Amino acid sequence: MDKRVTFKSLWLAGALIAPQMLLVFVFFYWPASQAFYWAFTTQPPFGGVNEWVGLQNFREIFADRVYWNSVQVSVLFAVASTTLSIVMSLVLAVAVDRQLTGYRTYRFVLFWPYAIAAPAVGLAFRFIFAPQAGFMAALNDAFPGLWNPAVNGGHAMALIVFANSWKMVAYNFIFFLAGLQSIPRSLLEAAAMDGSSVVRRVFDIQLPLLAPTFFFLLVINITETFVDSFGIVDITTGGGPARATDLMVFKIYSDGFKALDYSMAAAQSIVLMTLVVCLTFIQFRFVERKIHYK
Amino acid sequence: MADIVIRNVRKSYGKTEVVHGVDLTFEAASFVVILGPSGCGKSTLLRMIAGLEEISSGEIAIAGRVVNKLEPRERGCAMVFQNYALYPHMSVAENIGYALKVAGVPKAERRARVEATATTVGLGDYLDRKPAQLSGGQRQRVAMARAIVREPKVFLFDEPLSNLDAKLRVQMRHEIRRLHQRLGTTSVFVTHDQIEAMTLADTLVVMNQGRVEQVGRPSEVYARPRTLFVAGFIGSPPMNTVPARITAPGVATTAAGWTIEFEAADFRAPFGTDVLVGIRPEHVRIVAHGGHDLPVEFTEEIGTGRLHHGHLAGVPFVVHEEAGPGEARPARLSVQLPASHVHLFDPETGLRLDAAPTGTATRALSAA
Numbered sequence: 001m002d003k004r005v006t007f008k009s010l011w012l013a014g015a016l017i018a019p020q021m022l023l024v025f026v027f028f029y030w031p032a033s034q035a036f037y038w039a040f041t042t043q044p045p046f047g048g049v050n051e052w053v054g055l056q057n058f059r060e061i062f063a064d065r066v067y068w069n070s071v072q073v074s075v076l077f078a079v080a081s082t083t084l085s086i087v088m089s090l091v092l093a094v095a096v097d098r099q100l101t102g103y104r105t106y107r108f109v110l111f112w113p114y115a116i117a118a119p120a121v122g123l124a125f126r127f128i129f130a131p132q133a134g135f136m137a138a139l140n141d142a143f144p145g146l147w148n149p150a151v152n153g154g155h156a157m158a159l160i161v162f163a164n165s166w167k168m169v170a171y172n173f174i175f176f177l178a179g180l181q182s183i184p185r186s187l188l189e190a191a192a193m194d195g196s197s198v199v200r201r202v203f204d205i206q207l208p209l210l211a212p213t214f215f216f217l218l219v220i221n222i223t224e225t226f227v228d229s230f231g232i233v234d235i236t237t238g239g240g241p242a243r244a245t246d247l248m249v250f251k252i253y254s255d256g257f258k259a260l261d262y263s264m265a266a267a268q269s270i271v272l273m274t275l276v277v278c279l280t281f282i283q284f285r286f287v288e289r290k291i292h293y294k
Numbered sequence: 295m296a297d298i299v300i301r302n303v304r305k306s307y308g309k310t311e312v313v314h315g316v317d318l319t320f321e322a323a324s325f326v327v328i329l330g331p332s333g334c335g336k337s338t339l340l341r342m343i344a345g346l347e348e349i350s351s352g353e354i355a356i357a358g359r360v361v362n363k364l365e366p367r368e369r370g371c372a373m374v375f376q377n378y379a380l381y382p383h384m385s386v387a388e389n390i391g392y393a394l395k396v397a398g399v400p401k402a403e404r405r406a407r408v409e410a411t412a413t414t415v416g417l418g419d420y421l422d423r424k425p426a427q428l429s430g431g432q433r434q435r436v437a438m439a440r441a442i443v444r445e446p447k448v449f450l451f452d453e454p455l456s457n458l459d460a461k462l463r464v465q466m467r468h469e470i471r472r473l474h475q476r477l478g479t480t481s482v483f484v485t486h487d488q489i490e491a492m493t494l495a496d497t498l499v500v501m502n503q504g505r506v507e508q509v510g511r512p513s514e515v516y517a518r519p520r521t522l523f524v525a526g527f528i529g530s531p532p533m534n535t536v537p538a539r540i541t542a543p544g545v546a547t548t549a550a551g552w553t554i555e556f557e558a559a560d561f562r563a564p565f566g567t568d569v570l571v572g573i574r575p576e577h578v579r580i581v582a583h584g585g586h587d588l589p590v591e592f593t594e595e596i597g598t599g600r601l602h603h604g605h606l607a608g609v610p611f612v613v614h615e616e617a618g619p620g621e622a623r624p625a626r627l628s629v630q631l632p633a634s635h636v637h638l639f640d641p642e643t644g645l646r647l648d649a650a651p652t653g654t655a656t657r658a659l660s661a662a
């Protein structure tokens with residue numbers, strides 16, 4: 001079935017895609033080209049026209065210990081929050097798929113967090129996890145020093161991991177649930193007849209058949225932690241304490257707009273962009289294969 | 295060997311009852327076929343035996359043990375599904391061996407049993423393939439092997455042949471029968487195909503709208519259908535049923551003035567009652583002259599003979615003529631209805647007007 005509309009007139013087609021193209025150009029290609037310009041040039045100390053410096057900026061950031069710290073922090077953040085959000089969403093999706101009591105409500109409510117903008121998520125978690133007030137304060141009263149993300153780097157990392165996974169759980173959940181529901185019921189019934197318990201069916205039948213969904217979400221989640229985590233970090237930890245949550249995307253922002261070193265920030269942007277392009281490539285090349293249940 | 299006893303079993307989805315109190319007993323080692331039109335509740339009944347569907351009320355016992363509260367895996371049944379339900383990510387060998395793996399059978403033994411079973415269903419060379427790389431018939435065999443390898447107490451089949459082409463269907467039907475001959479495992483086979491049902495069954499159960507209409511050997515069900523529904527469902531083309539009134543002992547007369555004789559001793563049909571006279575197309579006799587006159591509207595050639603279609607007393611009437619020298623497209627026929635092949639039914643209840651009502655079907659019907 002080909003449901004595509006074919007336009008006879010190129011002008012009409014052009015006019016219809018023009019607004020979208022304009023947006024993509026203004027908000028993606030234009031800034032990206034600017035980033036390239038800045039990444040390979042440097043501003044003279046006393047102003048004037050930028051000088052071409054080739055790979056100088058890149059050599060500098062790769063020699064910088066602080067930069068490698070942010071890479072390390074980003075990878076840790078990516079692994080931890082992707083693992084947490086995928087595991088959590090999988091458990092929830094399996095529960096909803098089994099139509100446990102109240103699944104209709106969960107199915108509906110669980111998607112909400114994804115609709116919340118990252119800074120708002122950050123704000124919510126800042127309140128929830130504030131050491132002096134709120135939920136964690138009570139625990140801190142009972143066990144002094146248990147929780148203080150303002151001082152303890154590990155706590156700060158945990159905080160942004162929680163916040164980001166909470167947001168991503170919603171997104172993953174929808175995909176996992178759709179994946180689970182597209183597995184024919186009779187496969188699970190056949191496994192039940194073969195003597196497999198509920199838990200075993202999850203591991204032997206449902207998870208293997210969810211593999212494509214799983215890899216898809218893995219790539220999406222990792223990409224998301226690299227690019228969309230800025231809001232959460234900015235609102236909750238500000239990259240601290242002692243750069244413990246200084247994610248690559250946040251460092252770009254602070255180097256560029258706080259320290260006003262556009263060239264360094266641009267070079268870092270290019271590195272991050274390359275990383276995301278690679279992930280997207282993996283996504284298209286290896287993950288976009290379809291599974292057939294018949 | 296396990297027998298299956300079903301006592302007053304009902305099934306409701308929400309407020310809708312779809313199985314209305316079924317009582318059945320399947321002897322150990324028998325091959326039972328449940329036959330009925332689509333939506334009559336046969337799959338539901340089978341799935342209640344399997345444990346895939348909760349039993350709303352009543353009781354099912356397998357080998358003397360009530361299984362209502364048991365999980366599917368505790369019931370000792372293996373099932374072959376209509377769409378085969380093969381695990382797409384496992385090889386043929388893994389599919390067949392999955393139940394053994396779950397049961398903790400050691401790897402070496404598992405392998406041996408899987409190979410032996412695969413060979414018996416002719417899949418010896420396909421053990422490493424994935425289901426997607428198999429033809430429909432081969433998938434069907436994998437599904438069978440998966441059931442056989444466990445050596446279950448009961449085989450359950452839910453329309454396992456309906457996705458195959460006609461030729462393969464017949465072939466698989468024979469293999470299923472051969473398998474039962476060899477293993478003697480109690481089998482329950484659900485189908486809507488009467489040929490499949492007649493040919494496979496030791497015991498035939500005819501269901502309609504959530505009720506059992508008749509239970510018996512296929513030949514019995516064919517020869518003495520207990521209800522109009524069974525009379526119309528079994529046999530191809532179905533039995534002719536013509537409205538008439540009893541006008542003398544052993545004689546019914548139609549509105550068109552045909553007098554039809556029947557075996558008075560077999561039926562309880564007092565003088566003056568309205569009845570439906572049933573006669574199968576293949577039992578109508580064509581005579582040179584002296585029979586009733588039947589105008590023929592059209593004729594179908596079916597290889598083994600011809601089907602002449604007409605109307606009698608306002609209802610369609612079909613005559614099956616054996617292949618022979620008869621006229622290919624006669625305008626009218628002279629027909630006789632042999633008394634020994636005439637059935638009488640109550641037009642109100644649809645029940646056979648048997649002289650002495652007996653048998654499970656009657657019980658089931660009166661219970662309903």
Ligand SMILES: Nc1ncnc2c1ncn2[C@@H]1O[C@H](COP(=O)(O)OP(=O)(O)O)[C@@H](O)[C@H]1O
Pocket residue numbers: 307312330331332333334335336337338339
């Ligand atoms: N899960 C279900 N929920 C509601 N109604 C159902 C469900 N499964 C089956 N039914 C109904 O029960 C009746 C019997 O279904 P089924 O046993 O599948 O018939 P069949 O004889 O064709 O196998 C049908 O009317 C069907 O619509």
Ligand SMILES: [Mg+2]
Pocket residue numbers: 336337338453
């Ligand atoms: Mg069915």
